[in-house]
Amino acid sequence: MSEEKIIPYKIYLEESEMPRQWYNMRADMKNKPAPLLNKDTLKPITFEELQPVFCDELIKQELDEDTAYFDIPQEILDFYKMYRPAPLVRAYCLEKALGTPAKIYYKFEGNNTSGSHKLNSAIAQAYYAKNQGLKGVTTETGAGQWGTALSMASSYLGLDCNVYMVKCSYEQKPFRREVMRTYGASVTPSPSTTTEVGKRILEAHPGTTGSLGCAISEAIEAAGNKEGYRYVLGSVLNQVMLHQSIIGLETKAAMDKYGIDPDIIIGCAGGGSNLGGLIAPFMREKLLGNKDYRFIAVEPASCPTLTRGKYAYDYCDTGMVCPLSKMYTLGSGFIPSSSHAGGLRYHGMNSTLSQLYADGYMEATSVEQTSVFEAAQRFARVEGILPAPESSHAIKVAIDEALKCKETGEEKTILFGLTGTGYFDMFAYQRFNDGEMSDYIPTDEEIAAGLAGLPKIDL
Ligand SMILES: *Cc1c(COP(=O)(O)O)cnc(C)c1O
Numbered sequence: 001m002s003e004e005k006i007i008p009y010k011i012y013l014e015e016s017e018m019p020r021q022w023y024n025m026r027a028d029m030k031n032k033p034a035p036l037l038n039k040d041t042l043k044p045i046t047f048e049e050l051q052p053v054f055c056d057e058l059i060k061q062e063l064d065e066d067t068a069y070f071d072i073p074q075e076i077l078d079f080y081k082m083y084r085p086a087p088l089v090r091a092y093c094l095e096k097a098l099g100t101p102a103k104i105y106y107k108f109e110g111n112n113t114s115g116s117h118k119l120n121s122a123i124a125q126a127y128y129a130k131n132q133g134l135k136g137v138t139t140e141t142g143a144g145q146w147g148t149a150l151s152m153a154s155s156y157l158g159l160d161c162n163v164y165m166v167k168c169s170y171e172q173k174p175f176r177r178e179v180m181r182t183y184g185a186s187v188t189p190s191p192s193t194t195t196e197v198g199k200r201i202l203e204a205h206p207g208t209t210g211s212l213g214c215a216i217s218e219a220i221e222a223a224g225n226k227e228g229y230r231y232v233l234g235s236v237l238n239q240v241m242l243h244q245s246i247i248g249l250e251t252k253a254a255m256d257k258y259g260i261d262p263d264i265i266i267g268c269a270g271g272g273s274n275l276g277g278l279i280a281p282f283m284r285e286k287l288l289g290n291k292d293y294r295f296i297a298v299e300p301a302s303c304p305t306l307t308r309g310k311y312a313y314d315y316c317d318t319g320m321v322c323p324l325s326k327m328y329t330l331g332s333g334f335i336p337s338s339s340h341a342g343g344l345r346y347h348g349m350n351s352t353l354s355q356l357y358a359d360g361y362m363e364a365t366s367v368e369q370t371s372v373f374e375a376a377q378r379f380a381r382v383e384g385i386l387p388a389p390e391s392s393h394a395i396k397v398a399i400d401e402a403l404k405c406k407e408t409g410e411e412k413t414i415l416f417g418l419t420g421t422g423y424f425d426m427f428a429y430q431r432f433n434d435g436e437m438s439d440y441i442p443t444d445e446e447i448a449a450g451l452a453g454l455p456k457i458d459l
Helices: 056-063 074-080 092-098 119-131 145-157 167-172 174-182 196-204 212-225 238-257 273-287 351-358 369-383 389-408 423-433 444-452
Strands: 021-023 069-071 088-090 103-108 136-141 160-166 186-190 229-231 264-268 294-300 310-315 324-329 363-367 413-418
Touching: 021 238, 021 273, 056 119, 056 238, 074 119, 088 238, 092 103, 092 369, 092 389, 103 238, 103 389, 119 136, 119 145, 119 238, 136 145, 136 212, 145 160, 145 174, 160 167, 160 174, 160 212, 167 174, 167 186, 174 186, 186 212, 196 212, 212 229, 238 273, 238 351, 238 413, 264 273, 264 389, 273 294, 273 351, 273 413, 294 351, 294 389, 324 351, 363 369, 363 389, 369 389, 369 423, 389 413
Parallel strands: 103 413, 136 160, 136 229, 160 186, 264 294, 264 413, 294 363
Antiparallel strands: 021 069, 088 103, 310 324
16 A cells, blocks of 8 residues: 555545444543533433433443444444535535645535535434334534535434524525425424414514524423434434544544545534534544544534633523533524524534543634625535535634645645535525625623633533
8 A cells, every 4th residue: 555546526435435423522532521511400301301312322431431332223224325525525626716736535424415514413312202103303504514414314204393593584485495395394484483482582572583492492491392202313422523523433444444544523513413523433534543633613604613712611502492512502592693605603602622622632623604605605616515604604613724825835634624515595695795794793791791601610
């Protein structure tokens, strides 16, 4: 294996090379993420306490910080075959257009009808719900990808699916809504008057266009009110990141096959699931001291969780019904400006990534949305794929890093996660194309106001 292999434009894995287990980064961390706390007792939350809300098997995964590898059930592997392996693409055309000596790779997760990586966890969560004999699941969706993914997975397994969709997306993305309904899901704009917490939020913030945090609270309440239903969540939780490790495991297997070793790994960060999934097996090498990599989390300047938030226990939802999680957060009451188009609107960050960031294993940066759409357009024109605005945050920073290499002449290998396609985001693209997109950055006062709402906990 000394000869350098010619790297194809797209690298796929053979079926026999496909990962058959998910990887749990927590198992190899010396500093484990802080436990979820019961919001009333402030004690680490137990399996029994989570049982009314979540599916049993998923709770086990959530609470397990010692098992490194989990077997992927055969039925999930079979479903993955419909759209996996996801291609790992060498961005030759982008490299050429930039005139960079850097080698750029991206893992493309948009090759399924839901259009994003969310399906990787949706099918896992729907499977465990079905296996437990449940009738249905409730969930929230922000930009709509998660709701779409869950409705696809639910219909495949014959589960009922009720989606609370953040109101501004519900209005801006009618076609996402219709895809969900086509797959048999019911879709309610959030905040709504169908739940007590929705009514409370509407009273406190009349005319609000909603947030992911509000929709989560509503979906949890709805699950609690219906026999045989549980709540499922599309990001933030460690179980979701576990399922998303399929992204990184495939990527690493494909790279190892060709002897490629990335220097920089970049992912957009909303709740952290795609980023955590992409970096997982590479972070393992770094945690074990075998290799070093630069990991960069990219977030929107309008919702700067890691770069301007605080590392503290906070509620995962606006209605404060979820357990408390120690994470980087802007406060559960933080609602990003409605001028913000590009998803990644969540106030908090996955607890494992938060700990890794606090311990210096990962960097974070924030970017403004106009520059994100410029990068999206540039990428679309040379690589062909119309990227999701969320994914374009990673594109923006990958391009910036490649341009730095152009200045220094360094031939770095850059890997980024292209989490999805942007076909349902044409409203945002339209604003960009019409020159009507603005870059709202929250003031220090607004950030402070959000953080002032953190629960006062003495531990
Ligand atoms: C949901 C989503 C994200 C952000 O969520 P994470 O949990 O941070 O990965 C990024 N890109 C796309 C396309 C998404 O649908």
